[in-house]
Amino acid sequence: MVIALASMYKVPVVGHVHGGHFGELYREAGRFFRFFIRASAQKLVGAIVLTERLKGMFAGLVRPDRVYVVENFVADEVLPSEEDFAHRRECLKGKWGGARLLYLSNLIPSKGYLDVIRAIYVLRSCGMSVSCDLAGAWMSEHDRVVAEELVRELSLQDSVRFHGIVTGEAKRTLLRNADVFVLPTYYRFEGVPLALLEAMAWGLPVIVTNHGGIGDVVRDRVNGVFVQPRAPENIADAVCWLLEDAERYHCISTANIQLVAERFTENRSAQSLVRVISRLLQG
Template sequence: MKPSAASTTAAWIAWRWATLFWKRMANKKRILLFGWLPPPVFGPSVAYQALLRSDFPKHFDVTFINLSVVSNIRELEQFRVRKLLKLAQFLALELWYLLTRRFALVCYPISFNRNAFLKDTVLLGLARAFGVPTVLWAHGTGVARFRETLSPRLRTRFDQMVRRSRGVLVLAECLREEFGNLLPLERIRAVTLGIEPAPTDARHPDGRTILYVGTLLKAKGIFDLLEAFPTVRACVPEAHLVVAGEWFRADEEQATLEWCRRHHLTEAVRFVGPVWGEAKWALLRSADVFVFPPHSRSEAFGLVLLEAMQAGVPVVTTRGGARNEMVADGVTGLLAEEQNPSDLAAKILQLLTDPLLRERMGRAGRERFLSHYTHEHYGRRMIEALEAFTSEPPDPLPNHNP
């Protein structure tokens, strides 16, 4: 029985489509990307998820290895035997990929923690053993401080790891100098993060709500905000603070709750726990001012600021890291001095007592988000950076320790 004309045409279309697909895939540069995906939900895992949903994996042939080893952020700093087992799994998976695929580049998130750095040397060492060029991605700050915590031998290994790479990615132009003593600036590229746009309904703030969203940890500035709040209440007695997020340490949680009781703030400060999805957007829509005052030693960026900007909420944050570039001071929000509750309170009051200023800054923040910080902008920045690193290899650097 002869095939019909329709079935012949369908077979030809399928063959043609498959040919074009594999030809297109063959022309793509292969990238082995290490990173994190939720759970747990924290800045880096959200950032990688957004990247993988942008045009980035359409431009490159991306193989992703998820480095997540815990489901709860409280376990991040705790030793667990299963973390060692996970490392063995990561090594086996990386070895399989390196044996079966030819990569143009390995992109790896470098750690500024001694134990995590030792893990980095193992996984990056395997890639180098296969002759695959590496690009290091710094999600934090404090290169100089981290090097000082290392023994001379480990410091040398860190320097070699950086200097032997094709280059380093940082989160803002102002952070390029972090690696300036180890690499020429042309091998240090800034890739500002972005997030996926979410549907945002009309806002309905009440003129007195201050909102914090993020991990509850001293380094995130939650204690600075609580210390600033009584000053705010003295000027705006009806003001209240909504705190959303998961506590990183149980002792800090107990100390904070006790502090609120001593200062008679248990009704004015509401802890709502971790929030995601629509629950988070509902909080943002009801907020008048969004406050995120981290310490720059541990926080280079702050994706929650982008969420607030997207929702049209004016932000108050601390100077330092990528925040100096993300928030246009006096335009989309206000920058306060780090670990300075008095200055933080003054900035909050500046917005809380001026409805027109809040409206203007909230609108400007949303416009800035849509023009700079969506996941597609982020994906294009990443494409541009890795295309540059996969072109001509850099000139070799002399071996010396700065």
């Protein structure tokens, strides 16, 4: 409706998709809705996605040369201070005792948080002292009950903590105290999780799946580790690989800090957005 109204008054419209869901939405829509999407897309002067591999969402709808990438960014207020970096440098060491994992995302089952909990059980069964903080919104009461029952069943009450939605200093505290970020997602609408970029900005090595647009940000064994979806043992192995070698951990941590500083800052994203929109409006 908005696109049609803008077109009527000859106002150019750019489609800007922040997730990885648009292609799925179009393919699964009914005949009438697909017609409506195609008609609306034809009125766009162009489209913007988060990574190169997400350009395919607009295949057959927007000309390929009119689909551009503007990468997401880490907000300035989330970036660590010099004191935070000093704390991280002090903690950069391989450690088999007291390791803390961080899951920071909505608590949607297909984001893989139950696999993270099971991975904690695998690690503790091997004698590793490890804990996990999970922060995010529950999608349903049923999901919360299932997760809490799993924690009790595996006797992980002292090792797994649910924090709910965190913002501001509460989020910064979790990022400051974590050793590894874990998001083994197979969520069908995944794009590039903002929490992933935030964790990288804090120098956390990341354990993720090569899913959605994540593979355009993370390189396996360079600034993180790829695991298979629904594979707690894979996650446990990745944690061990990251923490057993202090130099390896340090290299990956440093690589993530540098990558965010080079590609995912608020200023860089704003400049890129202005440049792309200007190009699209010029035809």
